[in-house]
Amino acid sequence: RVRESESQRVKERESQREGLSYKDFAIFYRTNAQSRIFEEHFIRSGMPYNIVGGLRFYERKEIKDTIAYLKVIANPSDSLSLMRIINTPPRGIGKTTVDRAAAFGAEQNIPLVDAFKLAIERGILPPHKGHNFITMIQRFHASLLPTPNSQLRTLPIHELAKKLLEESGYIKMWEDEKTEEADNRIENLHELISAIRDFEKSRENVSLADFLDHVALISDIDTFEDKHNRITLMTLHSAKGLEFPVVFMVGMEEGLFPHSRSVNGDSEDELEEERRLCYVGMTRAMKKLFLLGARERTIYGESRFQGQSRFIDEIDLNYLKIIGPKGNDKNHNTPEEPQTFASEEPKVVYDYDIHTAGNMWQVGMKVKHPSFGIGVIKAKEGSGENTKLTVLFHGLGSKKLALKYASIIPINV
Known part of the structure; x- marks a missing residue:
């Protein structure tokens, strides 16, 4: 938010x-x-909008791979998504093995995931060619069913996705690479987990299928004909x-x-x-x-x-306009009426509600006041908008400030 x-x-x-x-x-x-x-x-x-020097978020390889993993546990019969990730990270399941399983599946008229399982059971494929992977997919899929016998069922969707990335070895594959590019991919994976959590928090009783539908929708929308005005x-x-x-x-x-x-x-x-x-x-x-x-x-x-x-x-305060906490128009800066310290730019924006942020102010925190400068919170009393802080300012000593009237902003939270 x-x-x-x-x-x-x-x-x-x-x-x-x-x-x-x-x-x-x-x-x-x-x-x-x-x-x-x-x-x-x-x-x-x-x-x-347009992204320069990179791909849109849901077009990045690691995101596409993870979405494919999620699609497969939501619907193991999704053979296209399964093909994308069955050997990612490498599991010794090469093109020849996949082709044999696919041919067997076509012969039996069954999805690829079932073809792998049955081919291994019948000795057509050796057990090391995908048995552990298929078992993992089936276990995660079972956790999404109405009455599964799995502890995974109790996990929120974002926790389930984290577990999947870890158990599949996918995130470890990038961690082991130890390159800046791999680090960037890991950050993207972390952001995807955050996206799932944000989706869960914004809706009630959501399912993995709901999130996948959401991704499909936002991935496909680009109806703007003007490619230059973005x-x-x-x-x-x-x-x-x-x-x-x-x-x-x-x-x-x-x-x-x-x-x-x-x-x-x-x-x-x-x-x-x-x-x-x-x-x-x-x-x-x-x-x-x-x-x-x-x-x-x-x-x-x-x-x-x-x-x-x-x-x-x-940055010297003489070159800043600071927009402070929202919630008290009379005593605090707002986007409509910023407090001017000096010249026009740059601008620093803080966006939180002063009336609900009493708990964020902690003893030892550094704060900035437009008149007194930088100080450290030494004591706190009250709660919510009635919070009072004792702040020690350099060269000025201690000041007791009522939070709802004092135009202070946090430096380190």
Whole structure:
């Protein structure tokens, strides 16, 4: 829900544009996996978009493979999907074995999955040619039936998908590769699990078949004839040399940008390269630059609170407009009435409800106040909108602030 607010900002700016077209807007992100939430939102909203330097989320190999796995456990008779993943990762089931099983299936007039099982039982194929794989598929399929004898039945769909990726060895295949490309594929797989969880949370009593129908729908929609007037989505690495009137840099969170690999790495050069990448992205904006981050993000199906990117902290406040917590128009900044610190751009957007966010403020958290600067929460009392915080500000001492009146924003959550 919080991540969708990032894509909602683009739609709001488009509706309020002054002489701007879709093609004047660009969204930059650090990893390819981040495109998914924007793609789905734009499709639902009827907004045309184009991905530069990459494939649409559901067209990526690892996503297609995983969707094929899910289709097979939902319907083992889906021979086309089975053919795609039966030897991925490698299981010693080559083309010759598949052709023999397929021919046997045609002779018996049975689906490929049943042909493999029967061919192994009758000794036509050796047991190592797919027995464990077919057994796993049947076990997962049984968990989706109304009265299965399986502990898998109690799992939510996103947990079932995670289990499938692990037991099939598919995610381990990419982990063992230990390359940057493989890491990107793993991030896409994590994002797919998050997509399934988001789908579950937005509806009641959903099934795997419901999610697969949803994927089929959003994968096939592209009815816009104008191939040139579209919002541009791309990674920051692809943005060099390009310029757009309005740029949104999203995912400005510690561990995402800068990426966790550079933060946790042994070399300062990696972090410095991330900083240069941030500079490249910021300088692609011709007129307006928006820097956005999620307070909470779903990663591999788990919700995590996010800390603000250090790259935002490094920007002089004199060059920022900050849009703060929503929920108190009189005392807080809103998208309609942002508080101006100085010059026009860039802009940092925080999107959460002050009246329901009392629990997010914790002792030891760093916060930023427009007048007092950066401080650390030393004490907390009350709850919800009645929360009061004692904050120690550098050079100013402690200040006791009522949350519903204090224009503070979190730096590290």
